Amino acid sequence: MKAIVSNKYGPPDALELTEVEKPIPKDNQVLVKIHAASINFGNLVLLKGEPFLARFAFGLFKPKYRIPGGDIAGQVEAVGKNVQQFKPGEDVFGDLSGFGWGGFAEYVSVPESALALKPANLSYEEAAAAPMAGVTALQGLRDKGKIQSGQKVLINGASGGVGTFAVQIAKSLGAEVTGVCSPRNLDILQSIGADHAIDYTKDDFTQEAEKYDLILGVNGHKPISAYKRTLNPNGIFVHVGGSSAQMFQAMTLGPWISMTGSKKMGTFLQRPNQKDLLFLKELLDNGKVKPVIDRCYKLSEVHEAFRYFEEGHSQGKVVITVS
Structure with missing residues (x-):
């Protein structure tokens, strides 16, 4: 599969679009075909390794998590035998920042607790803008x-x-x-x-x-x-x-x-959890909250997306269309 890989800390140009092994879901994991992801401040920390104290969580000398990307929206392709909440074909969204990241890729395998069913009234891009x-x-x-x-x-x-x-x-x-x-x-x-x-x-x-x-x-x-x-x-x-x-x-x-x-x-620091994701989903379902998207970029344009995000003037979210 195609993925954005970070092998060293640095500017957006340090990110590489390359081929990596498609993940295989474990017994408690969901394999998601990612349609969209979005950029958050945590992605910049993971990219640059700044502030330095963050490296104790993300890797002291090089990124611990090779594929960045926290927020995703996509479709369940397969599930492990112990998964209870989802089945293949369902649309989901979620925050991967507490589960190893990996959102800037065509596929990801994550525990079902990282996900919720995607609000039906949102596009993949809108849903990916919401979780974190x-x-x-x-x-x-x-x-x-x-x-x-x-x-x-x-x-x-x-x-x-x-x-x-x-x-x-x-x-x-x-x-x-x-x-x-x-x-x-x-x-x-x-x-x-x-x-x-x-x-x-x-x-x-x-x-x-x-x-x-x-x-x-x-x-x-x-x-x-x-x-x-x-x-x-x-x-x-x-x-x-x-x-x-x-x-x-x-x-x-x-x-x-x-x-x-x-x-x-x-x-305070945000702590991803499914209970709050479901609370947010209800607000999105009811139309009480609607994501605001500034720009969408292709996965191959992730460098430009990060450079724009770094400027700090985006109106709402910057989204990466993966599939």
């Missing part, structure tokens, strides 16, 4: 952010992959949502249901009188003190992505601020 970014948004808002209906929620970096899901999921959970983005993305926020949109080139939300019960920091470089003053008493700031300095402050100063005051501040 959607579950990240869900866990950040619901589990770490303790979101409640009626709360005022701000999403900084609302027009990217995680951000577009966060806006829609927060709305589905009953929040009043404000999104922060560049001027070219204001229409996108309106189209996905944001109640308010802030153009960060004109207005600094941390300098305004408006306060929020929950802030999800998906992108940005503001100091953690700026987020703190923008929170209501008992408000929560959740760092999902952004500058290294912002992440460092969230990891080091966040716990101190949380222990010494009523406002809670911290960071």
